[in-house]
Amino acid sequence: MKNSIKVERAKKNITQAELAGLAKVSRQTINAMELGKYVPSTVLALRLASIFETEVSEIFVLEDKDWV
Amino acid sequence: MKLNYLFPHRFKRIGMILLIPFILIGIYVVQYDIEPEFFDLSVPSIFTEEIMGRKYVFSMIDNNILNEIIGVMLIISFLLVAFSKERQEDELIAKIRLESLVWATYVNYAVLLFSMIFIFGMSFLWVMIFNMFTILLFFIIRFNWQVRNLNKTIGDEE
Numbered sequence: 001m002k003n004s005i006k007v008e009r010a011k012k013n014i015t016q017a018e019l020a021g022l023a024k025v026s027r028q029t030i031n032a033m034e035l036g037k038y039v040p041s042t043v044l045a046l047r048l049a050s051i052f053e054t055e056v057s058e059i060f061v062l063e064d065k066d067w068v
Numbered sequence: 069m070k071l072n073y074l075f076p077h078r079f080k081r082i083g084m085i086l087l088i089p090f091i092l093i094g095i096y097v098v099q100y101d102i103e104p105e106f107f108d109l110s111v112p113s114i115f116t117e118e119i120m121g122r123k124y125v126f127s128m129i130d131n132n133i134l135n136e137i138i139g140v141m142l143i144i145s146f147l148l149v150a151f152s153k154e155r156q157e158d159e160l161i162a163k164i165r166l167e168s169l170v171w172a173t174y175v176n177y178a179v180l181l182f183s184m185i186f187i188f189g190m191s192f193l194w195v196m197i198f199n200m201f202t203i204l205l206f207f208i209i210r211f212n213w214q215v216r217n218l219n220k221t222i223g224d225e226e
Contacts, residue, residue: 024158026156029160031222038160040159
């Protein structure tokens with residue numbers, strides 16, 4: 001699964017630490033998601049969408065390998 | 069969703085403070101087979117079978133309680149260190165916690181299987197005694213190692 005957290009973060013001009021604070025998770029979790037090492041829960045995905053004032057499907061996109 | 073069966077974060081530190089001395093005392097007591105008279109007490113017992121001796125059911129027996137004290141304190145402090153919340157116990161930490169617990173269970177039983185096949189008699193009894201604590205020990209090592217790696221990979225951005 002691809003995500004555009006880093007891009008959205010740049011648009012809003014906030015750091016990983018600031019986003020972590022808003023989403024109520026650790027900075028490590030934000031970093032792991034941006035690196036594609038961690039897929040967040042639905043709740044966290046919805047929180048991020050809410051913070052970025054967009055839809056979950058705008059931030060997270062399925063890839064072919066997600067269907068295997 | 070908030071229910072996670074974990075202790076508050078500060079208990080991790082309390083656990084560490086208890087764990088280290090009790091491990092050292094435990095090793096010392098086991099190594100030199102120490103049973104000070106001070107700890108000889110008459111204690112209630114549900115079931116006791118003396119080696120080549122009598123059986124007691126629901127009675128008072130004489131016992132040196134030092135090893136029981138050490139065992140209880142070791143288990144409590146291991147549990148506190150293993151299952152206290154991290155400073156920020158979020159969903160990624162929860163995932164690492166679960167994976168580490170599965171990993172520790174496998175490693176613990178791998179060690180036990182190996183010992184069961186190749187170690188016998190009194191030596192195997194010692195393996196069983198250590199095995200009471202090793203699952204938590206393996207978990208603590210693996211979990212903290214993973215959390216540390218997580219903190220290390222976090223690069224300086226912006």
